[in-house]
Amino acid sequence: MSNNNxxxxxMQIAFRLGTELTVATFIGAMLGYGVDRFFDVRPWGLxxxxxxxxxxxxxxVYRAAMLMTLEEQNTEEDDNNS
Amino acid sequence: MESPLHHFEVHTIIPxxxxxxxxxxxxxxxxxxxxxxxxxxxxxxxxSRGISPIPGKLQSILEISLEFIRSMVYEFIGEDxxxxxxxxxxxxxxxxxxxxxxxxxPGSYTITSQLAVTGAFAVGIFILTLVIxxxxxxxxxxxxxxxxxxxxxxxxxxxxxxxxxxxxxxxxLAVRLFANMTAGHTVLAVLFGLAMTGPLWLGWLxxxxxxxxxxxxxxxxxxxxxxxxxxxxxxxxxxxxxx
Numbered sequence: 001m002s003n004n005n006x007x008x009x010x011m012q013i014a015f016r017l018g019t020e021l022t023v024a025t026f027i028g029a030m031l032g033y034g035v036d037r038f039f040d041v042r043p044w045g046l047x048x049x050x051x052x053x054x055x056x057x058x059x060x061v062y063r064a065a066m067l068m069t070l071e072e073q074n075t076e077e078d079d080n081n082s
Numbered sequence: 083m084e085s086p087l088h089h090f091e092v093h094t095i096i097p098x099x100x101x102x103x104x105x106x107x108x109x110x111x112x113x114x115x116x117x118x119x120x121x122x123x124x125x126x127x128x129x130s131r132g133i134s135p136i137p138g139k140l141q142s143i144l145e146i147s148l149e150f151i152r153s154m155v156y157e158f159i160g161e162d163x164x165x166x167x168x169x170x171x172x173x174x175x176x177x178x179x180x181x182x183x184x185x186x187x188p189g190s191y192t193i194t195s196q197l198a199v200t201g202a203f204a205v206g207i208f209i210l211t212l213v214i215x216x217x218x219x220x221x222x223x224x225x226x227x228x229x230x231x232x233x234x235x236x237x238x239x240x241x242x243x244x245x246x247x248x249x250x251x252x253x254x255l256a257v258r259l260f261a262n263m264t265a266g267h268t269v270l271a272v273l274f275g276l277a278m279t280g281p282l283w284l285g286w287l288x289x290x291x292x293x294x295x296x297x298x299x300x301x302x303x304x305x306x307x308x309x310x311x312x313x314x315x316x317x318x319x320x321x322x323x324x325x
Contacts, residue, residue, distance in 0.1 A: 015258060015262065015305065015306070015309055016258070016309060016313075019254045019257055019258045019261070020250070020254055022254075023250045023253050023254035023257060024246060024247055024250035024254070026253075027246050027249050027250045027253060028246045031246065031249075052242050052243055052246055053246050053250075055243050056243045056244070056246035056247035056250060057247075057250065059243065059247055060247050060250065060251075060254075067316070
């Protein structure tokens, strides 16, 4: 079971972190573009939106990675206890 | 030769138009019904046979899967709070898994390869987390936009970043499932097209690959259903714990 578990977790990390960064940057860019259209401040909305989106994406990836390290430590402790 | 994207097309089977709304029954709807029928039917069958202390084959499979989902929910949401979300998460997991696996049967339809379907799931989950958050914490829920330990000067910068990262969650949830299923099925279709058009002495090679990739796709069907539900649990847990 533990072998299978490792494979599953590896796949989870691979699939999860990739989309997280891309999508957040994209959302930031779209929001910035929307701000440009509504308030007519082209190009500042898009420029700032992409940067904020990238920051949000990095933060999401960082949080996901922290969660995974926590899980890993927990499972290691469990293994040591048992 | 057929386009490799041909099997993602939606065909109307029974046209129904009510008051300008297109409510036609198409192959996607039928695939979804089959998925529902498999999940609901297997549980009904197991219960109607009678739950025994020594489980039979079907009962043990269902028990193991529910046990697995329950431990996942308890891990991410917590045991006291998580109890009432187990049925929701279990239905979500089993339905997505059933739809993913149905799509692997040649000639059937993969309902999870439609962004509309995964998007509807993700938006529903996003609204659910908002409802849970506001219901549980009231206006304090907005505190989720300010991470703990942030200096006051940084708050105007952090709030937009947090809003973007909140909005990115449902979209990454929907796009991940949709993209993985679409990509996998497109690869299968391209390889199968190569196998069918090539001469026999060469065609066996891509055909062998389709068999290998079909195995990989079965694994991906499980993994994607698992990731989708795990992240749902993480998001619900986040709004309940509020950091």
